[in-house]
Amino acid sequence: MSAIEVSGLRKAYGKHTVLDGIDLHVAEGTVYSLLGPNGAGKTTTVEILTTLQAPDAGSVTVAGHDLATDPEGVRRSIGVTGQFSAVDNLLTGAENLQLMADLLHLGKRAGRERVAELLERFDLVDAAGRIATTYSGGMRRRLDLAMTLVGRPRIIFLDEPTTGLDPRSRHTMWQSVRDLVAAGTTIFLTTQYLDEADQLADRIAVLNGGVLVAEGTPAELKRLVPGGHVRLQFSDPARLEHAAVRFADGTRDDEALTLDVPGDGGVGTLRTLLDRLSHERVEPDGLSVHTPDLDDVFLALTAKSPTLYTKDGVR
Amino acid sequence: MTTTMIDSVTMFRRDLKHALRYPVMTISGIGTAVLFLLLFVGVFGNALGADFLPAGAGRYIDYVAPGVILMAAGTGTAATAIKINQDMLEGIIARLRTMSIARMSVLTGQVIGSLVRTLLSGILVVLVAVALGFRPSATPVEYLAAFGVFAMLTFALTWMAVAFGLATKTVAGANSLTLILQFLPLISSAFLPTDSMPAGVAWFAEHQPYTPIIETLRGLLMGSGIGDSAWWALAWCVVLAAGGFFWSRALYNRPRGA
Numbered sequence: 001m002s003a004i005e006v007s008g009l010r011k012a013y014g015k016h017t018v019l020d021g022i023d024l025h026v027a028e029g030t031v032y033s034l035l036g037p038n039g040a041g042k043t044t045t046v047e048i049l050t051t052l053q054a055p056d057a058g059s060v061t062v063a064g065h066d067l068a069t070d071p072e073g074v075r076r077s078i079g080v081t082g083q084f085s086a087v088d089n090l091l092t093g094a095e096n097l098q099l100m101a102d103l104l105h106l107g108k109r110a111g112r113e114r115v116a117e118l119l120e121r122f123d124l125v126d127a128a129g130r131i132a133t134t135y136s137g138g139m140r141r142r143l144d145l146a147m148t149l150v151g152r153p154r155i156i157f158l159d160e161p162t163t164g165l166d167p168r169s170r171h172t173m174w175q176s177v178r179d180l181v182a183a184g185t186t187i188f189l190t191t192q193y194l195d196e197a198d199q200l201a202d203r204i205a206v207l208n209g210g211v212l213v214a215e216g217t218p219a220e221l222k223r224l225v226p227g228g229h230v231r232l233q234f235s236d237p238a239r240l241e242h243a244a245v246r247f248a249d250g251t252r253d254d255e256a257l258t259l260d261v262p263g264d265g266g267v268g269t270l271r272t273l274l275d276r277l278s279h280e281r282v283e284p285d286g287l288s289v290h291t292p293d294l295d296d297v298f299l300a301l302t303a304k305s306p307t308l309y310t311k312d313g314v315r
Numbered sequence: 316m317t318t319t320m321i322d323s324v325t326m327f328r329r330d331l332k333h334a335l336r337y338p339v340m341t342i343s344g345i346g347t348a349v350l351f352l353l354l355f356v357g358v359f360g361n362a363l364g365a366d367f368l369p370a371g372a373g374r375y376i377d378y379v380a381p382g383v384i385l386m387a388a389g390t391g392t393a394a395t396a397i398k399i400n401q402d403m404l405e406g407i408i409a410r411l412r413t414m415s416i417a418r419m420s421v422l423t424g425q426v427i428g429s430l431v432r433t434l435l436s437g438i439l440v441v442l443v444a445v446a447l448g449f450r451p452s453a454t455p456v457e458y459l460a461a462f463g464v465f466a467m468l469t470f471a472l473t474w475m476a477v478a479f480g481l482a483t484k485t486v487a488g489a490n491s492l493t494l495i496l497q498f499l500p501l502i503s504s505a506f507l508p509t510d511s512m513p514a515g516v517a518w519f520a521e522h523q524p525y526t527p528i529i530e531t532l533r534g535l536l537m538g539s540g541i542g543d544s545a546w547w548a549l550a551w552c553v554v555l556a557a558g559g560f561f562w563s564r565a566l567y568n569r570p571r572g573a
Contacts, residue, residue, distance in 0.1 A: 050413045075415040086406030090333045102325040103416045105318075131336070147410070 001064070003028045003155050003186035004049065009058035011044055018044045020210040022058070026203075028154075031177065031187040033201035035194065035294075037302055040207045042190040043083060046159045049188070050080045063155055079153030083160045085140050086147070087132045093143050094119060094128040100150035118146040122176075138169030145176060155186045162196060174199060194294040204294075208302040221297045229260040230273060233286035243282040260290075319417040326424020327431075333398070334432060340394035345436040347497070348387035349443050355379050355506055356447050363507065373537070380441075380449040381533040382505025385525065387440045388469040389500060391433035392476035392493040399425055399480030400489035422477055422563055429473045430466070437465050451536040461535040464548065468528055471552040472496050474559025481566035500525045524551035 004026035011019040018041045026032040036042050047053040049062060051071045059066070065073030080086070087096050097118055101111030119125050122142040127135065135143065141161065148156060158177070162170045177187055177200055191197055197204050198218050206214040206221070214221055232250075234240040234257045243259050244252045251260040263269045270289070277284070334341055355363070356376050363375055399422070402408050411421055441449075453461060479492040502516060503509075503525040509517045520526055527547035534541035 052409060052412055072415050075413060078413065080410060080413045082406055082409055084406045084409075086410035088329065088407045089405070090336050091329065095332065099325065099329055100414075102328075103322055103411070103414060103420075105321065151414075 001028055002026060002061075003030075003063060004032070004188060005059075005061040006049070007059050009045070009048065009060065010056045011041075011048060011053070012056055017210055019048075019055075022207075022210075022212060024205060024212075026186060026188060028186050029181065029184050030202040031181055031189060031200050033197040033204045034188070034190045034207055035192070035197045035204055035298065036190075036207035037192060040302075041210050042192075042207060043159055045207070046080075046082075046157050046188070046190055050078060050157055051075055077153060078155045078157060079148035079151065080157045081141075081144050081148045081159065081161055083163065085144055087135075087140060087143050089133045090131060092129050092131055093124050093135070093139075096132060096143060096147055097150060100147050104151045106150070114150055118149060122146045138165055138172065141165060141169065141173060142176075145173070149180075153185070155188065156180065158187060158189045160190055160192065162191070162193065170196075194298055198294050206298065206301050213301045214297070218294065221294060222292050224297055224300070228263060228289070228291040230263045230270070231288045231290060232259045232261060232277075232282075232284035233257065233288070234259070235285045239283070243280075243284070246280045246282060259284075263289075319420055319423070322417040322420030323423040323427060326420050327427040328424075330398075330425055330428030331431075334428065340397060341432050341436070344391040344394050344433070345387065345439055347390040348383060348436065348440045351386055352380070352383045352440065352444055352447065355383065356444075359506075374448070376444070376448050377450060377537055378533070379506055380444040380451075381536050382500055382503065382525075382529045384437055384440050384444065385465065385468060385529055385532060386497070386500050386505070387437045388433055388465060388472050389493075389497045391429060391436055391469065392472050392479075392496045393490055394432070395425065395429040395473055395476035396480035396483075396489040396493045397486050398429075399477050400483055400486050403481065418568070419564065422567060426470075426473050426477060429476070430469055433469045433473070434466060437469070452538050453536045457535045461532055464528060464532050464535065467549070467552045471555035471559065474556050474563060476559070478559045478562040478566060481563055499523060500529070503529060505529050524555065527551065 002025055004024060006022060006024035009019050009022040009024075010017075022041075022045065024032070024034075034042050034045060044053065048055050049060060049067070051067065051074055055067075059068070061067065062074045063077035065071075065077065067074055088099065091099065094115060097115040098111065101114055104111075106114060119128050122145065124139065124143060124146065127139060132140065132143065145158075145161070161177075162173050165173065174196070177189070181187055187200075189197070189200060201218060203215070203217055204221055205212050214224060216224075229251075232243060234243065237254065237257065240252060240254070240257050240259060244250060247259060247261050249262060252258070253260075261273065263273060356379060360375050360379075363379075402421075402425075408421060412418075451458075475496060476493055480489045483489040483492060503520050503523055505525065509520045509526065512520055527544040528551065530539075530544035531541055531548040533539050534544065
């Protein structure tokens with residue numbers, strides 16, 4: 001059974017179209033990543049799927065509940081950790097979790113046990129009695145996710161969960177996501193970081209300008225762009241010329257003095273290349289192996305978007 | 316229905332913790348009312364009392380205190396509107412909207428909290444008034460009725476304040492809108508009888524909601540005539556409360572964005 005089913009999703013604000021017909025299919029127990037530059041419509045998608053906004057057109061089913069006719073059913077099945085911290089700043093960590101437990105009617109004892117369990121699991125025991133405003137960015141995000149988990153939701157939406165976090169906190173967050181998936185939870189993750197999608201996602205959809213420009217497993221997406229190559233670096237034009245004549249399938253760059261020779265970077269092909277280099281008496285100063293990564297895919301697919309790497313850009 | 320009540324109580328507990336940790340708003344609400352009491356009794360009291368009150372109407376503080384006590388209900392609305400407005404900008408409310416909880420409890424919890432705080436403020440203002448020489452002549456039943464009038468007005472104004480907080484985009488906007496509720500008593504029978512005012516102002520003062528409510532409270536506490544003021548007071552409170560409630564509900568349920 002699929003956890004999330006979306007077809008023909010559209011949303012516009014006035015004349016500005018944000019989502020122009022999106023289809024998504026998320027299998028249960030998997031991590032699905034929606035990847036896209038700032039302003040691509042990621043947050044709007046999450047807000048529609050989590051009942052915060054109404055779509056203009058299209059059908060959405062979350063955990064078997066139709067969004068249009070049974071939003072309460074959707075809300076009962078999901079947990080959301082938004083892009084902006086959704087903790088109560090004037091409450092302590094423990095009180096924030098307790099608030100969730102109370103609103104979910106877990107009962108006194110079960111609620112308290114769940115709060116203690118989550119404080120322990122997210123390493124917040126020492127900070128449990130402190131007001132959330134005193135928390136660091138990483139702690140807030142951990143509390144945020146812990147609050148999302150109080151009700152044991154089957155489907156969790158994470159909207160850019162690691163934006164602005166330091167590397168250690170990022171890895172802690174990634175580990176939490178892996179633990180959740182291992183326990184059978186479905187994760188819908190938006191991110192603008194390619195390595196994050198590469199690390200976590202079973203499937204990736206690339207959203208650009210309100211439409212999905214690609215969809216597939218990370219490996220499938222990598223196959224969409226030209227294969228890898230070995231870059232040979234030279235110190236003078238004469239040597240580059242000498243090499244270029246002998247490796248006619250290479251791509252030369254006269255300014256950088258490099259020659260890119262196609263190859264997948266495997267040990268076998270490298271050995272063959274090195275043998276050929278010595279046989280042809282080509283002596284590069286340096287050699288580096290380039291395998292295609294999601295960056296190549298992303299840049300190729302979203303080439304029209306100049307805002308790609310403005311991390312603090314307006315969305 | 317029971318879920319709504321349980322969730323509202325949960326949200327009320329949250330509001331209570333907020334008020335205890337960030338009491339400035341509550342204190343400034345009480346402070347404004349007390350300040351008006353000191354201004355009109357201490358500064359203007361002698362001049363106004365001697366020149367404008369009809370002969371035999373009693374002491375000025377006994378005339379002005381009921382009106383200023385009701386002002387406390389108005390000044391409390393600033394805290395409510397600001398609180399609601401701030402809340403809506405916070406991620407926590409977005410989270411609550413994605414949860415399967417009684418939807419209105421986010422607002423009703425706040426209303427209960429505001430009601431409790433403003434009633435306490437009202438009692439405090441009464442105590443200050445008594446310390447300044449206010450001497451009500453009410454019986455226990457009349458005191459109870461007076462408390463009811465104050466609670467009724469507070470309830471109505473709080474729902475209006477919630478709507479103001481939801482309708483405005485910024486905290487400053489929310490605060491500005493509540494100035495209407497806070498300062499409307501200035502043009503009423505709170506400080507002087509309406510027949511001492513110019514015709515146009517007097518007409519407004521007689522027909523605005525505060526005047527019948529003030530007259531009702533004054534009648535209960537000081538034994539002056541109430542007449543049909545009680546019915547007008549009740550009608551105004553019902554209209555304001557219902558208007559505020561339905562307006563708030565519509566604003567809270569509207570989809571975000573756009």
